[in-house]
Amino acid sequence: MTEFFAMGGYGAFVWPSYVLAAVVMIAVLAASIRAVRAREAELEAVQKLRPGRQRRRDANPEPEQT
Amino acid sequence: MHRFANPARFLRIAALIQPWSVAVAVLALGAGLWFSLFASPADYQQGETVRIMYIHVPSAWMGMFCYTAMAVFSAMALIWKHPLADLLARATAPVGAAFTFVCLVTGALWGKPMWGTWWVWDARLTSMLLLLFLYLGYMALADAFDDPERGQKAAAILALVGVVNVPIIKWSVDWWNTLHQPASVVKMGGPAIDAAMMVPLILMAVGFKAYWVVVLILRARAEIAGAKLRTLRMAQIHAAGQLEQPRAEQGGS
Numbered sequence: 001m002t003e004f005f006a007m008g009g010y011g012a013f014v015w016p017s018y019v020l021a022a023v024v025m026i027a028v029l030a031a032s033i034r035a036v037r038a039r040e041a042e043l044e045a046v047q048k049l050r051p052g053r054q055r056r057r058d059a060n061p062e063p064e065q066t
Numbered sequence: 067m068h069r070f071a072n073p074a075r076f077l078r079i080a081a082l083i084q085p086w087s088v089a090v091a092v093l094a095l096g097a098g099l100w101f102s103l104f105a106s107p108a109d110y111q112q113g114e115t116v117r118i119m120y121i122h123v124p125s126a127w128m129g130m131f132c133y134t135a136m137a138v139f140s141a142m143a144l145i146w147k148h149p150l151a152d153l154l155a156r157a158t159a160p161v162g163a164a165f166t167f168v169c170l171v172t173g174a175l176w177g178k179p180m181w182g183t184w185w186v187w188d189a190r191l192t193s194m195l196l197l198l199f200l201y202l203g204y205m206a207l208a209d210a211f212d213d214p215e216r217g218q219k220a221a222a223i224l225a226l227v228g229v230v231n232v233p234i235i236k237w238s239v240d241w242w243n244t245l246h247q248p249a250s251v252v253k254m255g256g257p258a259i260d261a262a263m264m265v266p267l268i269l270m271a272v273g274f275k276a277y278w279v280v281v282l283i284l285r286a287r288a289e290i291a292g293a294k295l296r297t298l299r300m301a302q303i304h305a306a307g308q309l310e311q312p313r314a315e316q317g318g319s
Contacts, residue, residue, distance in 0.1 A: 039291035
């Protein structure tokens with residue numbers, strides 16, 4: 001196990017490469033998920049205020065306002 | 067309302083594709099990590115540092131792929147004014163910038179033990195750094211205007227001008243005989259590396275591509291929701307303005 005982490009003496013170069021790639025990819029993914037959630041929630045809130053202007057062929061029909 | 071017609075169809079298709087691209091990304095990256103860290107041999111010259119290549123090379127491919135995609139989307143946006151093309155170009159930019167950054171840093175981490183230096187102003191390294199700056203410039207320009215359409219147009223032109231850098235990166239190792247080694251994955255006459263190293267490389271490349279699809283769809287959804295919000299707000303402002311005006315002054319509008 002120690003041998004595996006040592007990477008033939010190059011552990012200090014191999015592991016940061018993998019960690020950096022993971023951190024960057026997760027950060028971009030997390031930021032994108034946050035952006036989608038925030039914008040779609042805001043859109044839903046704004047559309048609820050204007051029930052009369054709902055389009056009929058909406059891709060994600062909002063629940064009818066009662 | 068034709069502006070919404072295409073995004074609506076896109077959202078439906080995206081909802082179908084998304085679970086599959088998540089599955090492909092998880093499986094390919096999982097298997098890719100297994101092969102690149104455990105089930106592949108050390109290189110006879112590079113030793114264990116060859117494992118950095120399984121991150122570095124697919125990241126470099128993604129950096130160039132995303133830029134090319136961004137330029138194609140930008141061209142579609144400028145020529146046909148396709149409402150989705152701008153969104154997709156904008157959504158691709160951060161992914162490309164991220165992979166270009168990963169490529170540059172992992173390259174330095176490989177270069178230090180193997181070349182004896184973190185960085186040289188070699189043609190390949192310099193053109194890759196320029197690619198990162200082009201991404202950053204594109205993203206800054208797209209957000210630099212109050213009118214998003216103007217920013218989008220300026221950024222699209224930058225993307226198209228900057229695409230000249232992609233073939234320069236690709237062939238820099240053949241045109242200038244400096245430090246970065248030429249391509250060795252595929253040469254004339256087929257693959258030039260051993261299957262044991264090709265497998266993790268291809269798996270990681272597939273995983274990164276699938277990851278790009280996942281993030282592209284997420285970001286495009288956020289952009290579409292943002293565009294709808296802007297349209298709704300403009301309509302509200304417009305409606306408020308009309309209420310204040312006497313009917314007679316409105317003419318034929």
